[in-house]
Amino acid sequence: MNTTQEQDNNNNDNVLIESNSSPTSASIAQLQSSSIKAKSDEFKARYTKGKRAQEIVCVVVFFALLAVSTQKMFTLYFVQNIWVFFIASLLAMIVADFFSGIVHWGADTWGTLDTPIVGNSLLRSFREHHVVPTQMCHHDFIETNGDNCMAVVPVLMFTAFSEIRDDRYDLFLLCFLVQLSFWIMLTNQIHKWSHTYKLPALIKFLQSSGVILSKRDHAIHHRNPFDKYYCITNGWLNPYLASIGFWKRLEEIITYATGAIPRADDLAWTGVDGDQQ
């Protein structure tokens, strides 16, 4: 059973419980689609013109700063220190993958749509994604990448305008931060590709070779109750973090300290009961 079917069935279960009747297949489908549509409409209503304008500004500023920083990176003794570039590149991909896991886990696990600052942006998109996983495939470039661009603008302002000394340590820091920003910015686009059926051959190759998140790996996250494989840049860390129960241990510490229940709001939206799995 694929993810969309799982989601549809979960919503279907809710509707059946709420209606307390024995609907026909046709009415089940109607109730099911109206339930998903109602949730989807609420998510869309929260994507305001102000939010859209903020995202456009962030995307434009991001690419301007990336251009300046990249030009700086490739003009600073690049050939002589190619190994610095490759070590920084590898580390940037690993750290970006870990950041993607932390942010995804945090957004899936805690808070609500009314949480200040992140509720109507970050949390809204993750809640919507679990209710209608393929909805993000209808988001354009701005909506897909606006938030991630905003997150790394301060880093790129540093790399674009700070003075770089003529030594390998500064070059390493510059290469690392520029590429970290690039991969963080691209993470939601990569996530979107993992849900997209028709893709260019190059993207398929990058997925199958493991350079970016593969569809197969990400499908593991979309199994109820959405509590593992949170890393969505390249997914390299997912098996290792799963093997040590990293996210579960983190949740236990936070629940112990605050009393908060992991994924309480996400379960309310998806109508998924983890015990049913």
Ligand SMILES: [Zn+2]
């Ligand atoms: Zn998720």
Ligand SMILES: [Zn+2]
């Ligand atoms: Zn997904």
